[in-house]
Amino acid sequence: MQRQLPNQENETTPTADVRPSADEVVERLNELWEQNASLSTSFTPSHTTRTVGKYRIERIVGHGSFGVVFLAYDAELNREVALKLPRPEVLIDAERLKRFEGEATTAAQLDHPAIVPIFDAQFTGPVPYIASAYCVGPDLGDWLAARKTPVEPQQAAEFVAQLAEAVHYAHQQGVLHRDLKPSNIMLEPCDTSSPSAELADYEPRLTDFGLAKLVQASLHDTRSSLLVGTPLYMAPEQLERDSPQVTQATDVYALGVLLYELLLLKTPYEGDSYVEILDKLRSDQSVAFPDHAAEVPDDLQTICCKCLEKQPRDRYASAAELRDDLNCYLCGAPIQAQPSNWVDKFSRWCRRPARLIAAGKFSFWLQAGVLAWVAVVGALASLTGAIPASEVSKSLLDILFVAATMHLPLGLLGLILKREKWWAFWPSTIGNCVMLVIFVHATVSPAVAFDYHYPNQLTKLQTFVPLTTLSVIATALHLLAIPAWFSKRDNRRNAVKQ
Template sequence: MTRDHGDNKRGPLAPGTQSQPGDWRDSYAAAFPGSSADEVTVDTLANMSALPDSSHGPDTNAEDELSEPTRRPGYLGESARIGKYAVLRQLGEGGMGVVYSAYDEELDRRVALKLIRPGRDNSPANQARMQREARAMARMSHPNVVQVYEVGRWEQQVYLAMEFVQGRTLGSWLKAQPRTWQQVLDVMVQAGRGLSAAHQADIVHGDFKPDNILVDEHGHARVMDFGLARAAPRTDPDLSASGLRRDAAAADPGAATSRAGPASGAVGAVDAEPEHRHTSEPDDGVPLPDPGRSHGGRVAGTPAYMAAEQHAGRQPDVRTDQFSYAVTLYTALYGHHPFAGGSLLELVINVSDGKIRPPPADSPVPPGVHAAIVRALDRDPEYRFPSMSDLLDALNRGSGRARDPEFDLSVARPQRVMLSMIIPASILAITVVLIVYSPEGSLLPSPASNAIAGAVINVVLFALIFAFRGSFFKNTINRRVMAWLVVSSLAMLVHRTAAVVLGTPVATTMVNDLLMLGAIATMAGIAIERWIWYAAGVMLAGALLCAAFPAVSSLILVGSLVAVFLLAFRFWSR
């Protein structure tokens, strides 16, 4: 199924059956007490709570461990114990949970403990939600998902012991300093892998957003907070926009469907912010709810990141997570929400109508990345990518990150780096020997010694290539790199041998060596890697210096060759 994803607008979901604006305003006023619908903007959602309801607060800096915040009634102090865990300090809290840094004395490790927030209803339903989060996380073992270690009970409460990650949420990470689009995309692709792992474990996250992405001090991203997770539904054709229209019309022909929500006009609960769950019945408490279960009109999630089908009260599936991921990525790359309006009401209407805001005119983000995001933001799940893996592949292709395996220089990188260190070290060692045994008062070796030095370098190079042949011959780009080095080394040996036969002065031979090596490197820069042009420039400049200062031409040649391998080390070790 294909269509032009540059235009995401196809008119109302159900012509002639839109609810009146007043219905929406009443519903939002009920979901967000104290704020009119016009006041509940995206920024309001982002700032309703200083700390997210997640396994960590926005910033878990180790320096903050030295200070204990003012203890409030019902919250745990540093002397508290929860089972085998010694509480260190509070990390953060949100609408439902509070998170503490704690120490596992048995396994000698730091953990993050999550409990139901004091003052929050410690009902069986909320306890079941904590167990659901633990059960969902326990089904996965992935480097881009926060790991859960244990779920237990303490003083009639359920607690989660999770991996402690020293880092900050995506929003805090973005605000800490300016980030390039490449850095943002790299972090988001990592988070996408974590989300994809959840989908492969048949888990729908249900509340993917910046507050649920943790970025550590090394730029490694992890997905967290599976409090709204549920079992992934099987392929359901009724999740399409046409299916939404059919079901809504069947439920209430007069006002079932609208431009932005279900017949009741209910708006979902916000978890990372103070939780506003607008529901007609309590949570059923099933750890991983059956995707086929009726929800009784309940919508749970964060409205600013919810897809049209979530706003319409439909069950989320993996494509719903994909939409939330795309909203998060768009906002992180372009600095504004793709559907932002003057109010939450307007935002949800924009989502349902598919009205995506254009990116800034001067944005450096490649068009291919934007096209992939726009497709994932389609209001109809059927038009999104079949899976998160497909979306990530499209992002990699659009950004140029995708690599042809035959031209992937990450292959054999350690071996090339080692070669770039051993060869110049050998050249320097040989040079020292030649200078020591050269005629007194001269820095130039004899023609025969010069040829022998070339032979020794060839032996070292071929020995390294043979030792790492399994890596160097694994793909085309590495074979080309080795061909460049071999051709250059053999050409120099042949040239020096001919110079011995012809009686060419050593200084002249060295000038010709550098001219020849520079010419070969120029061609290699076209066929292999562009940085080799820098190497060509170094050797051609060395040839000019050798011609100008023949008495020290041996030192100039050695310096030029060492500089070439230092360049190789720099570019190969990136």
């Protein structure tokens, strides 16, 4: 059953039409954020006279992607609710206000015991809000921060299996969360009489769909410059420069990060800054459990590492597959995931986008170096008289011809490829193969074009052997990157299908 949200009869009304005026923004800020600029201090009882709609605000209980969450009281139904109000900066940003509204419309489609239900929402009038069920327990982030020791493997597997079931349900409804992280997972205590230090004594409740994506929506609905997600829990494909290829495997990756953090009390990639974390995320470095994690069973490590594969195709295809493998582990049955051997590792290494970028970089610098070398040698030969004056003009034309037909185009293609324009890969690959054939022929053939530049065979070999060697490397890098190109193509197609 889908929940109906009020004030949504006219779905074609653009966000800009309901965006508050400057005066309304000032009024809201004065009402809601006065004496609470940091948004971190809870309201005192004497400061709880504010009301939003039919809800009486009690205190701040958390923060979401686009709003601040308050504990509020619904006098009509005599119940406590979690009331989310947009952050001040969201109120004056049409794009972010649209996402705030989208959180309610997305979550309203979902009816699952492990997903926090939406009770009510209001997007017009002086104060937009989203009212949802209130969970009396902490969020997973706060709970983990208070722990000194990792979660017992059995409990961690059971917990993530429950989350995977909820995520799979959302995927079946056409919703990708895209921002799974501890602060978006509420813990509902099985026994409310006293807090517990055991994760098994809580039921997970997934919340905050502010970054969720309706799968049938256009890939271009978000700004290409927007970094969607939280770096510590982001999948590598969410860093794509143009259109992130976000699929079900993206949420599977985040579930893997959560499992890893439960088992080790740290995330797979950590650093002193977001830049350092993102660099590690984009690197070829695979996730592996440290030696001191011997208490984590091998099967559970294998399941976690499969979730954290850099390429979406190497992960579980769905959250349901992850759930099933975790249940196999919990029951002592054989799991589907298998540890990687050297063949698998090499195959995955070849499929990573870094192979394409490396091929482009090497090709660009090779051609730039050859052009610079030819220019310097030609200039020195002319100045020293090594090339007769009568042949200087002919030599210059030869150099320009070779540069314009081979080295310059390949250098430009390499530059384009290293800037992640994948269409340049095949022209660059073919061009490097042709150049290699030319260099090999020039090395072994007794006669070669422009042979007047090479007074003897030794001079010719000194020129073409290094060029041929470098060309072999450039061609090999391109051939090794072919699986990466096909992987990119397949990921793009899968994203469109989903």
